[in-house]
Amino acid sequence: MEEYVYIDGKKYRRGYTTGSCATAASKAATYMLLTKKKIKTINIDTPKGIPLTLDVQNISLNNDYVECSIKKDGGDDIDATHTMDIYAKAEIIDRENGEDIIVCGGYGIGVVTKKGLSVEVGKAAINPTPMKMINYEIRKVIGEDISATLGEGKSLKITISAPKGEEIAKKTFNPRLGIIGGISIIGTTGIVEPMSDEGWKKSLSIELKMKKEQGLDKIILVPGNHGEQFIREKLNLDMKYVVRTSNFIGYMLKEAQRMGYKKILMAGHIGKFIKLSAGIFNTHSKVADARSEILISNLALMKAPYDLLEKINECLTAEEAVEVINENNYTEFYDKVSNKCRYKVKQYLGDDDTEVEVIMFSMDKTLLGKSDNTDSLVEVFR
Incomplete structure (x- = not known):
């Protein structure tokens, strides 16, 4: 990662978005679910073109599911979500509505209650770019032939959560935007530019x-x-x-x-x-x-x-x-x-x-x- 940028002659450290955290946690949980092996780091690409290698933490490896987290790092930007843990739980379920990969919000992820946002009312506040990132990185793990990897008639369900999300969300714009119950999974580039x-x-x-x-x-x-x-x-x-x-x-x-x-x-x-x-x-x-x-x-x-x-x-x-x-x-x-x-x-x-x-x-x-x-x-x- 190009770790630093210079603004007004001063050196600032870049960070990565909640979207990148959710993507990395989802990919890591999926990989460990399929291999039954723990991993320490995970690689993802970002829309900005900067690849990330992130530490995988809080691993819970079970027969039916795997859950893990990535710690958010906002770099030198002023960010309410800095250092919070973003979790992803991966599990194989019977296929619903013909979807191969189902991504939903769990505890600490806000729910959209008002029109005008990029996410439909009633849905978890996981923005389109992070949603695409999650699907893209997961398909690198499971391949295009879902049935061969997961089994006939099966889907992969990913649940994104943030244990401190409801508390942290009060320090963000979410209450003003009608997003209740937690933080948003956001980011259009995957990278947090300091002082942006x-x-x-x-x-x-x-x-x-x-x-x-x-x-x-x-x-x-x-x-x-x-x-x-x-x-x-x-x-x-x-x-x-x-x-x-x-x-x-x-x-x-x-x-x-x-x-x-x-x-x-x-x-x-x-x-x-x-x-x-x-x-x-x-x-x-x-x-x-x-x-x-x-x-x-x-x-x-x-x-x-x-x-x-x-x-x-x-x-x-x-x-x-x-x-x-x-x-x-x-x-x-x-x-x-x-x-x-x-x-x-x-x-x-x-x-x-x-x-x-x-x-x-x-x-x-x-x-x-x-x-x-x-x-x-x-x-x-x-």
Whole structure:
């Protein structure tokens, strides 16, 4: 495995997905079921083209079935499933529905309960790519003539499980996506790329897609927890409309536009949205951090005195700046900046068909400002 990648000049270790773990465990369990011999490692190919050799653990070798596990390794990526054990149980059963290989979810693997995902409602959350990987690697072991290997009228049943899956799933996006009871077996390449923004963005976009397929034509975008709490506690709106953008505001706006959402309400903390007002659509501090400069320039345009601008320049956080602005009675600043956010978003989307309004709040969930037509759009979501 090409073990390391370099990002911004730093060395990071790659990992492998839950899909690769489930595939390796399935292949190892199948091999040991047929040979009745324990093995220490197993080789698999990944869609990325990087082969893996993984350690086989927790082997239970029986006459009727074999179960084993592979330990998930997320590399240097921030991953809730890192170090958890993904199990596969292989057994030979009477053929059902004409299927040679049956792959199902066991304990700790989530079940899909809402439309819009790549797995049907009611099925185990084992995504299409891992499902293909499992079938491909198992057929290397059992061959194409299933009857010759397993016996006439027999099928191979694989059950994927994760003993800590239900607990770990609470730290993932699964509850938001309507996947209950455990983790998902995922991965489109088999390899975890450390610090991968692309993987994160795709997981956020899935929720947008799911809500669209459920029939929603309007959406509320918030950066994270604080935005959700503001929508729920201060506006009392239905949370089914709310989707997180994290720092990827521009990406999620374009995704919402692509999917056909025509009404977008945005609610965010001033620390994020002050950047948005200047056309910064990825609000991570490593990408752009010009909060002080944007605050100062907007206050200067309002003819704020120089000593006020100096105080703002000394503020370490947007929250500190809010206190200074409020103490000096420049609160109309917030509506002006909210309207600038709206203008930049409309400019970014490049159309007049999508209705967008913006709300800005402080850390204690106090409403600071809003764009001109926010109140009428808010009512649409009630």
